[in-house]
Each structure stands twice: as C-alpha cells, then as structure tokens.
Amino acid sequence: MNLQFVVDGLLTGSMIGLGAIGVTLTYSILRFSNFAHGDFMAWGTYATLAVVGAIAAMFGKVAPIAPLSFGWPLIVALIVGAAFTALLALLLDKVLFSRLRKQEQAIIAVMGSFGASMALRSLLEFIFTSRPTYFSRAIQIAMPVGFGIRITPDQIALLILTAALVLGVHLLTTRTQTGRSMQAMSQNPALARIAGIDVASVVRVTWVIGAALACVAGVMIGVLVQIRPLMGFDMLLPMFAAAILGGIGSIPGAVLGGLIIGLAEAGAVQLIGAEWRAAVSFIILMAVLIVRPIGLFGVRER
Amino acid sequence: MNETVLDVSDLEAGYEPGVPIVRGASITVNKGEIVVVLGPNGAGKSSLIKAIAGLVPISRGKVLLDGKDITAAPAHTMVRLGLAFVPQTENVFPRMSVEDNLKVACGILERRQAPARIEEMYAAFPDLLRQRRTPAGNLSGGQRQMLAVARALIVHPKVLVLDEPSAGLSPKFVSMVFEMLSDIRKSGVTILLVEQNAKAALAIGDRAYVLVEGKERHEGAASTLWDDPVIAELYLGQRPLRKDSARHTETGGAA
Numbered sequence: 001m002n003l004q005f006v007v008d009g010l011l012t013g014s015m016i017g018l019g020a021i022g023v024t025l026t027y028s029i030l031r032f033s034n035f036a037h038g039d040f041m042a043w044g045t046y047a048t049l050a051v052v053g054a055i056a057a058m059f060g061k062v063a064p065i066a067p068l069s070f071g072w073p074l075i076v077a078l079i080v081g082a083a084f085t086a087l088l089a090l091l092l093d094k095v096l097f098s099r100l101r102k103q104e105q106a107i108i109a110v111m112g113s114f115g116a117s118m119a120l121r122s123l124l125e126f127i128f129t130s131r132p133t134y135f136s137r138a139i140q141i142a143m144p145v146g147f148g149i150r151i152t153p154d155q156i157a158l159l160i161l162t163a164a165l166v167l168g169v170h171l172l173t174t175r176t177q178t179g180r181s182m183q184a185m186s187q188n189p190a191l192a193r194i195a196g197i198d199v200a201s202v203v204r205v206t207w208v209i210g211a212a213l214a215c216v217a218g219v220m221i222g223v224l225v226q227i228r229p230l231m232g233f234d235m236l237l238p239m240f241a242a243a244i245l246g247g248i249g250s251i252p253g254a255v256l257g258g259l260i261i262g263l264a265e266a267g268a269v270q271l272i273g274a275e276w277r278a279a280v281s282f283i284i285l286m287a288v289l290i291v292r293p294i295g296l297f298g299v300r301e302r
Numbered sequence: 303m304n305e306t307v308l309d310v311s312d313l314e315a316g317y318e319p320g321v322p323i324v325r326g327a328s329i330t331v332n333k334g335e336i337v338v339v340l341g342p343n344g345a346g347k348s349s350l351i352k353a354i355a356g357l358v359p360i361s362r363g364k365v366l367l368d369g370k371d372i373t374a375a376p377a378h379t380m381v382r383l384g385l386a387f388v389p390q391t392e393n394v395f396p397r398m399s400v401e402d403n404l405k406v407a408c409g410i411l412e413r414r415q416a417p418a419r420i421e422e423m424y425a426a427f428p429d430l431l432r433q434r435r436t437p438a439g440n441l442s443g444g445q446r447q448m449l450a451v452a453r454a455l456i457v458h459p460k461v462l463v464l465d466e467p468s469a470g471l472s473p474k475f476v477s478m479v480f481e482m483l484s485d486i487r488k489s490g491v492t493i494l495l496v497e498q499n500a501k502a503a504l505a506i507g508d509r510a511y512v513l514v515e516g517k518e519r520h521e522g523a524a525s526t527l528w529d530d531p532v533i534a535e536l537y538l539g540q541r542p543l544r545k546d547s548a549r550h551t552e553t554g555g556a557a
Contacts, residue, residue, distance in 0.1 A: 180398070180406040187395045194355065194389065195407045195453060196381035299397055 003147045005266040011155055011224060013262020014162035018217035019235055020242035020254035021169060022210025028186040028249030029206045030101060032109035036092070037214060037239065038232030039120035040085050044215025045222045045231065046128055048074070048081030052135065067153035069136045070223065078219050082212040089211035090204060092116060098203075117233065124229035132226040135219075158220050165216060166255050169209060173251055178205055186249050237278075238265070241285035247298025256296065260284070305333040306366075307492045308354070308385075308461050313363035315353035322361060323349040325516035329494075331461060336483065336493045338503040338524060340533075341513035347496040348390065350513065351463050354494075355387035356380050368460055382410045384460035390469050393450035396439030400430050400449055403438050407453045423452040444475030451482065455491065462486065464495040468502065480506050504528050 019041060026034040055073040056062070062071040096116060100109040142150035173179035184192040185202045193199055214232070221231055242261050246253025265280045288295060308331040316322040323346045331337045341347050352358040354365050356377035365373045372383050380387065395403050404423055408416035424431035427448050433441060438449055447467055454462055467483065468476040476499060484506045487493055497503035504510060507524035512532065520532045527533055 177406070177409060180402055181409065183398055183402070184395050184406045187397055188392055190357070191389065191393060191395065193377040194357070194380070194387050196378055196410050196457065197406070198378050 002270065003149050005270040006263065007149055007151050007155065008269075009263030009266030010159060010259060011220075011262070012265055013259035014159060015217045015220050015258075016235065016238045016242050016262050017255035017258025018162060018165065018213045018220070019232075019239040020246065020258050021166075021251055022214050023239050024243040024246065024248055024250065024254040025182070025206050025210050027243065029182055030097070030109075030203060032097075032101065032106045032113065033240070034097075034210075035110065035113040035236060036117040036120060037113075037210065038234070038236040039117050039124075040089055040211045040214040041218035041221075041232030041235060042124055042229055043088055043120060043218075043232075044081050044085035044211070045218035045227050046124060046229075047084040048077045048215065048219050049133065049135065049222065049227060051077035051080045064136075064138070067140075068157055069138045069140050069154050074135060074219075074223075078216065081219065082215040085211040085215040086208040089207040093203070093207055121229055121233055128229065130229050132228045134226055135222050154223055158223065161216070162220075165213065166251070169213070170251055172209075178202075182206060237285070238262075238281040241281040241288075245284060245288045245295055247295030249299070250295070250297035253295055253297035306330050307333050307368060308494060309364075309366040309369075310350075310354060311364050311366075313350065313353060313360060313365065315349060315358045315360045315363075317349075317358060319359075319361070323358075323516055324353055326363070327513065327516060327518050328363075329511050329518055329521075331492055331494050333492055334487070334490065335508045336487050336495070336506055336524075338500075338507035338510040339494070339496045339513055340500050340503070340510055343498075345513045346516035347513050348465050349516075351387070351465055351494065351496050355385060355463060357387075381407075381457045381459065386454035386457060386459035386462050388450045388454045388462070388464045388467065390465040390467075394438035394441070394446050394453070397437055399435050400438055400441070401434045403449055403453055404430075404456055407456050410457055419456050423456055426455075427452050442475075443471050444478055447471065447475070447479050448482065451486070455486065459491070461492045461494060464493070466496055466498055468497065468499045476502060500533070501528065 019037065022037050022040070023034065026032065026037065052073050055077060059073070062073050064071045096112055097109060100112040103109070140152040140154055142152045144150050173182055181192065181197045181202050182205065184195065184197055185199065189199065192202075217235075218232060221227075221235075238258075238261050242257035243254050244257070245260060246255070246257030261281050261284055264284060265277050268276045268280045310330070311328045313324050313327045314322045315324040325346070327346070327350055329337070329339070339347050339350065349358050353360050356375055356379075360373055363373070364371060367383055367385055370383070372380070372385065375383060395406065398406065401420070404420050405416065408419060411419060424434070429445050430449055430452060433445065438446065441449060451462075451464070451467070464483070467479050471479060480502050483493060483495070487506075495503065504524040504527055510522060510524045510527045511518045512520040522530060
C-alpha cells in the first residue's frame with residue numbers, strides 16, 4: 001500500500017482545519033453557522049492574487065525563495081490579503097450579520113449568510129471569471145522521503161505554517177485576556193457583559209481571526225491546487241464536518257477534525273476511488289451526529 | 303457621615319416597552335451599608351437591581367452612583383464605573399477554571415495589578431485557592447457562589463449588588479454565604495442585595511426596603527423590620543393590608 005495519501009491527507013486536512021477554526025469560532029461566539037465562510041476563503045485568495053499581481057507590476061519579476069515556488073511577494077500579499085479578508089468580514093458583519101444576529105432566531109442569520117455567500121461568489125465570478133488560475137505555473141519536483149512518500153518544498157512550508165498558526169491561535173485563545181474574553185462570551189454572553197467584557201470588541205476579534213485564517217487556507221489551496229471562485233464554497237461541507245467532529249467551540253478539535261477528514265478523504269481516493277472523495281466528509285458528519293453529537297472535544301450545553 | 307453611594311429615584315423599567323415591572327421605585331444605599339430589598343414573588347426585586355446594573359431597559363427615573371448618572375450606561379461598563387453585579391444563577395463561566403474566571407474579570411485592572419488582586423481573593427476565599435484549576439462548573443453550590451462574589455469584588459467596586467445569593471443553596475451554605483457577605487461589608491464594601499430569605503438577610507443588613515408591585519412600600523432599619531407588622535402584611539401576606547396586595551397571599555412567603 002502506498003502511504004502517499006498520508007501527506008495528501010495532512011495537507012487537505014490543514015486547509016480544512018484552518019477554515020474550520022473560523023467556523024467553530026463564529027458558531028460558538030456569534031452563535032450562528034456562517035455559510036459565507038468558504039467565500040471569505042476565496043475572496044482572500046483572489047485578494048492575495050491581486051496583490052501579487054500589483055507587486056509584479058511594481059517590482060518586475062521576483063525570483064522565488066530557493067526550493068519554493070514563490071518568493072517574498074506572495075508572503076507580503078498573503079498578509080495584505082488576510083487583512084483585506086478580515087476587513088471584508090467586519091464590513092459584512094456591520095451591514096448584515098450584526099442586524100440579523102439581533103433577531104431571536106439564529107436561523108435568520110444563517111439564511112443571511114447563505115445569501116451573502118451567493119452574492120460574494122457571484123461577484124468573484126463577475127470580476128475574475130470562473131476560469132481557474134494559479135499563483136505559479138512552475139512545477140515542483142517532489143522529494144522522496146521514504147515509505148514511498150514524496151513531498152514538495154511548498155507542501156513542507158505550508159504544513160509548518162499551519163502548525164505555527166494553529167499553535168498561535170491556541171495560545172491566543174487560552175493564555176491571553178482577549179482569548180479568555182472569547183471563551184467567556186461563548187460560555188455565557190450575559191455574564192461576560194456583567195464581568196465588564198466589551199462584547200463588540202470580542203465579536204471583532206472573532207471575525208478577524210476567522211477571516212484571516214480562511215484567507216491563509218485559501219492561499220494554501222491556491223498554491224497547491226488552483227484558484228477558482230468556487231474553491232471556498234466547495235470546502236464548506238468538509239469545514240463544517242471538521243468543526244462538528246472536533247466539537248463546536250474547540251480550536252484543537254476543529255484542527256484535529258480537519259486532519260481526520262483530510263486523511264479520510266485522501267484514504268478514500270486511494271482505497272475506494274476518487275469519486276467517493278466528496279462523500280467522505282458527509283459520511284463522517286452523519287456518523288458524528290448519530291454517535292457523538294457533541295464531537296470529540298465538545299461539551300454538552302446546559 | 304451618611305454618604306450616599308447609590309441613589310435610585312423613581313425608576314421605571316421592564317423588558318418590554320409599555321409593560322413596566324419596576325414602577326417608580328426609589329432606594330438609596332449609603333457608604334458601608336448592607337441594604338436588603340425584600341418583597342413577594344413577582345414584586346420586581348430582581349428586575350430592579352438588574353435595571354440598576356444595566357440589564358433591564360429603564361424607561362424613567364435615574365440611577366446615580368457616587369453622584370454620577372449611570373442610568374443609560376451599558377452593562378459592560380458598570381464594573382468600570384464601580385458597580386459589580388452577581389446574578390442569581392449562571393454566575394460563573396462553567397468550563398473555565400476558577401483562576402481563569404477570576405482572570406477574565408480583571409480586564410479593567412492594570413495588567414500588573416491583576417496577579418496581586420487574584421492572590422488577595424485567594425487569601426479571602428481559601429476554598430478557591432484549593433480549587434484554582436477546577437472548572438467552575440464542577441464546584442459545589444456554595445463554592446460557586448464564592449467564586450461569583452470574588453469575581454465581582456476583584457475590581458474594587460464601590461457597590462456590590464447581589465441577586466438572591468442564597469437561592470438554591472443548602473442551609474449550611476446559606477449561612478456561609480451570609481457570613482461571607484457580613485465579612486465583606488466589614489472590609490469596607492457597600493452591598494445591595496435582593497433576598498427571599500428575609501430572616502437571614504435582615505440579620506446581616508443595616509436597612510431594608512420592601513418592594514411590592516414594583517414600588518418600595520416600606521423602608522426601615524433591618525433590626526426592627528422583622529418584627530414590624532408591615533413585613534407580615536406586605537411581604538408574608540398573612541393579613542392583606544389592602545385589596546391590591548391581596549393577590550400576593552398565594553405566592554408570597556419567605557423561602
């Protein structure tokens with residue numbers, strides 16, 4: 001048996017996991033399922049692509065960094081793109097979600113996010129067309145690392161980036177006052193206000209973290225696969241499955257859930273057939289909801 | 303000498319517009335006092351202090367804290383203004399450790415002050431020190447109430463406002479909570495509390511108000527109020543004073 005699916009699965013899982021962090025934070029702190037989260041991913045990726053283009057126009061062609069397929073322009077563009085995605089999420093919250101969240105029923109905000117998702121997606125297709133595009137057309141040579149596994153320098157770099165981001169977000173949410181305020185908001189919003197926590201600022205931080213990570217996940221897909229307006233929407237089901245598998249509200253859970261789904265998808269492609277790939281996250285989601293609805297790290301609500 | 307810390311005048315408040323639960327209530331709390339608000343079920347006691355804490359919309363009247371108008375202040379600014387509120391139930395963050403429950407409340411303190419202030423709370427409540435790593439949801443009822451009070455005290459409030467601190471506690475913990483409040487007052491903190499357990503609350507209180515149908519009907523020294531016939535009439539509902547308080551006879555009564 002070829003173990004290549006482990007690397008493929010970890011990579012797919014990283015992208016799903018980074019996206020699922022935003023899904024799980026939005027759900028536990030803002031209390032609704034944001035179906036536009038995948039489109040934050042796509043918007044972040046296209047924003048990054050646009051900045052890469054702008055840098056190329058200003059500085060000419062920049063040589064990639066040693067073994068990688070990209071140079072400093074992509075790194076700078078990713079930071080700008082993440083900031084742009086965060087602003088997009090804040091803007092959307094201001095004009096749409098904050099009003100809908102005030103309604104008694106969460107389903108209103110969920111439906112609103114569906115509408116926002118469609119609008120964002122169509123707008124991308126309108127601006128950039130639906131033709132796939134790439135950050136780089138260079139072909140990387142995969143290095144054999146034993147056990148029949150091959151991995152490219154880009155893949156290694158992105159796995160390291162994922163690990164660093166997950167660790168950073170985990171420390172932010174567990175060790176800082178901002179993180180404790182986020183936990184407090186998710187556990188008891190009324191008491192959080194009484195304890196002097198500014199709900200509006202916690203909401204902003206939540207959007208910024210979720211949207212920035214979505215942008216990173218999107219750019220990873222862009223670097224390793226391709227860039228399409230539908231790229232984020234296609235990730236929606238795996239991201240929700242990962243968030244629910246890990247237990248809503250748990251950041252380590254979302255990442256672990258992402259890795260499990262990524263590995264299961266890659267394994268299914270190798271063992272059963274590529275046509276089953278999309279079914280895997282759906283089957284896992286169903287199984288979790290039946291067997292352990294609160295997920296791996298979840299907690300029972302009162 | 304009698305410096306007023308909290309001055310509530312002619313307060314009208316309720317969850318829905320046009321349906322006031324608090325109907326023109328006026329109370330004052332002086333520095334260093336424990337003031338108790340009593341009253342039959344449905345009198346609006348909880349709504350009154352929640353309105354003061356910014357949790358129930360106020361439609362008329364004023365709340366002054368140290369002479370400063372805080373009537374329209376949002377709930378999350380209250381601790382900064384000097385008013386700390388302890389809700390009756392769900393008053394801790396259940397899946398955060400005891401220590402994180404205290405830390406999260408330190409948001410308005412200077413960063414350097416927070417650790418020392420947490421140590422002071424541990425010194426005052428040794429039970430919490432022993433359980434510092436325990437998720438607050440796993441504490442006993444009495445310890446949870448302690449944590450809720452410590453969380454409120456940590457920011458040096460001018461007035462500590464509590465909603466039925468003895469509710470749902472076993473008798474052993476009830477006396478513990480009232481002893482705790484008495485000690486807190488001795489340390490110089492001003493306290494306003496709503497209580498069903500009238501006897502225990504009056505034992506530690508300085509003054510008390512009896513609230514009926516959203517308005518204070520009686521005010522007196524806590525020591526004499528228990529023997530005052532007005533308590534029996536207005537609060538215990540044994541002998542209706544007036545027709546309009548008659549319907550409280552079924553629901554009224556000390557817990």
